Amino acid sequence: AQSVTQPDIHITVSEGASLELRCNYSYGATPYLFWYVQSPGQGLQLLLKYFSGDTLVQGIKGFEAEFKRSQSSFNLRKPSVHWSDAAEYFCAVALSGGYNKLIFGAGTRLAVHP
């Protein structure tokens, strides 16, 4: 069965430090991959997506992610974290088959120390 794993439930970084959030997926075909961010009590905002082509994708708010097929991973990175980046981050994979269905990871909550 398809699944998405985010190994880190909670991560704390200092403001200005670099960030990498991990995401691993289990899916037989080439996946469509997404990262979303959720502020407390809010909906989800799309950060970036990977469909095909260049395996390094750029998103909003200075985030990027790299698709590594050999590792079944799609890790999210940011070179320098800002206090406003504190939120929960969700990785998701879209299944093919003529309809839109996303499988979400359990999320990683990011805290930023000043």
Add this chain to the structure above:
Amino acid sequence: DGGITQSPKYLFRKEGQNVTLSCEQNLNHDAMYWYRQDPGQGLRLIYYSQIVNDFQKGDIAEGYSVSREKKESFPLTVTSAQKNPTAFYLCASSIPGGHLGPQHFGDGTRLSIL
């Protein structure tokens, strides 16, 4: 500006009562979705609709019902058969296409039991 409006933001349900959560979008999207979010579990799909007058069950449809009489609207009813309804409910919409996934989310409705 286009977007998704969910109402109410907070909702309380008494035992044995049905409650309906509203979701309206003005993005002209054909596809709409309802997700349930519980702490530490990411998002789980309740129902989705690809087109007016058509909808399908997601992974956790038991105890829920939906209708799709208009393109803009996709209300979710939490019935008395749903024994553990306390959660954060998110509505989303997208254009159809298996690789695009839901890209626009509302700000959610938090449902609690009285």
